[in-house]
Amino acid sequence: MEASTSGERRVPVLGRLLDVRGDEAGGLLRAFAYFFTLLYGYYLLRPLREEMGIRGDPSKLHWVFTATFVAMLAAVPLYSALVARVPRRRAVPWVYRFFVLHLLVFWALVRADVAPAWVARVFFVWVSVYNLFVVSVFWSLLADLFTSAQGKRLFGFVAAGGTAGALLGSATVAWLAGRVGVANLVLLSAAFLELAARCAAGLARWAQRSAPPAGGAGPRREEGALGGSAWAGFSATVRSRYLLGVAVQILLFSHGSTFLYLNLARTVAAAFPDPVTRAALFAKVDLAVNLLALGTQSFATGRIVAAVGLGGALASVPALTVAGFGVAAAVPGFWTLGIFQTVRRALHFAVDRPAREVLFTVVPPEDKYKAKSFVDTFVYRGGDTLASWMHAGLAGLGLALPALSAVGAPFALASLGLALWLARRERRLEEGGP
Numbered sequence: 401m402e403a404s405t406s407g408e409r410r411v412p413v414l415g416r417l418l419d420v421r422g423d424e425a426g427g428l429l430r431a432f433a434y435f436f437t438l439l440y441g442y443y444l445l446r447p448l449r450e451e452m453g454i455r456g457d458p459s460k461l462h463w464v465f466t467a468t469f470v471a472m473l474a475a476v477p478l479y480s481a482l483v484a485r486v487p488r489r490r491a492v493p494w495v496y497r498f499f500v501l502h503l504l505v506f507w508a509l510v511r512a513d514v515a516p517a518w519v520a521r522v523f524f525v526w527v528s529v530y531n532l533f534v535v536s537v538f539w540s541l542l543a544d545l546f547t548s549a550q551g552k553r554l555f556g557f558v559a560a561g562g563t564a565g566a567l568l569g570s571a572t573v574a575w576l577a578g579r580v581g582v583a584n585l586v587l588l589s590a591a592f593l594e595l596a597a598r599c600a601a602g603l604a605r606w607a608q609r610s611a612p613p614a615g616g617a618g619p620r621r622e623e624g625a626l627g628g629s630a631w632a633g634f635s636a637t638v639r640s641r642y643l644l645g646v647a648v649q650i651l652l653f654s655h656g657s658t659f660l661y662l663n664l665a666r667t668v669a670a671a672f673p674d675p676v677t678r679a680a681l682f683a684k685v686d687l688a689v690n691l692l693a694l695g696t697q698s699f700a701t702g703r704i705v706a707a708v709g710l711g712g713a714l715a716s717v718p719a720l721t722v723a724g725f726g727v728a729a730a731v732p733g734f735w736t737l738g739i740f741q742t743v744r745r746a747l748h749f750a751v752d753r754p755a756r757e758v759l760f761t762v763v764p765p766e767d768k769y770k771a772k773s774f775v776d777t778f779v780y781r782g783g784d785t786l787a788s789w790m791h792a793g794l795a796g797l798g799l800a801l802p803a804l805s806a807v808g809a810p811f812a813l814a815s816l817g818l819a820l821w822l823a824r825r826e827r828r829l830e831e832g833g834p
């Protein structure tokens with residue numbers, strides 16, 4: 401073991417590469433495995449969802465986004481009510497096993513070929529709810545167990561676990577979809593979600609045993625229920641300028657993501673009429689995204705955040721989005737949009753998302769679960785819905801892809817300014833300011 405200048409103990413190899421201190425290695429590796437199993441299971445489903453989403457008329461996708469938003473209206477208060485009454489150590493695995501049951505139902509329906517058109521529509525909506533919830537719950541738990549300083553150093557490596565799982569999940573679909581069939585991929589996803597539930601329980605046990613980091617406030621150790629109402633996440637968000645700023649930032653991010661996705665979906669639907677080809681194409685895009693993100697997350701994200709600051713990390717995707725929509729407006733087409741989507745998502749996963757999660761390490765425990773869930777799911781899907789209807793309306797007025805790309809740029813520019821403001825507020829809260 402080698403000592404750091406602050407008197408903390410570093411872990412060989414991990415300590416040298418990632419600035420891991422004290423007993424953080426146990427929690428870091430557990431969080432890595434947790435995110436790996438979670439996103440491996442999700443990325444078995446993602447290409448199936450994307451193909452089902454454009455199986456019908458891509459111009460009608462705004463109705464699917466609206467159905468997803470309505471589903472969130474029911475899901476968010478139910479989750480808040482659960483964490484209000486059940487200790488988080490039990491509540492997190494319960495949430496995952498609730499979704500495992502749903503996956504088993506989908507497996508049975510797909511295997512029996514029951515109402516395939518309706519199952520495809522419901523599956524698209526369900527996966528759109530599922531992926532935000534399970535990832536939001538994951539980051540809520542990490543924001544509860546790690547401090548802001550730890551998050552800036554370690555969340556990039558934790559995110560690499562998710563990217564590695566996503567990479568392997570995408571590769572599994574690309575290689576095995578034609579061999580094992582869709583139903584068996586759904587069943588495999590359920591198995592990995594159960595593994596993620598077990599990893600979550602193991603991470604919570606580590607947090608109970610581990611000591612707080614030397615020289616600062618430790619992670620939260622209380623295991624009781626949070627209390628409060630099912631709507632506390634909404635009320636906390638609208639009362640806090642900081643949380644409201646985070647909500648608007650996510651709203652603007654989802655706007656850019658939706659405009660880009662819908663533009664790409666229209667292009668793919670026109671260029672690739674075969675469903676199997678489309679599913680394999682989406683899997684390969686996911687593969688490229690995760691290959692780009694993995695190397696950065698594994699060893700560079702913490703150093704990037706240290707070099708450019710939290711504000712620079714949060715501003716990276718908005719800056720790229722302004723430039724990307726500008727290029728897409730000038731040079732429309734599948735390759736422009738595909739490359740833009742790939743680079744944007746890779747930068748989001750490698751730098752922007754870990755930096756965003758640091759924002760929640762400085763808020764009260766109840767906000768880490770309820771307000772975060774409200775922002776990550778309801779607000780995000782609300783942004784999807786608004787953007788999808790705006791996109792449909794503008795397309796209905798006759799705007800072509802170049803003009804639809806240009807519309808996204810001003811929203812990204814607003815997101816850029818808000819990112820810098822949020823970083824300054826986070827710093828004040830970390831230092832104990834109002």
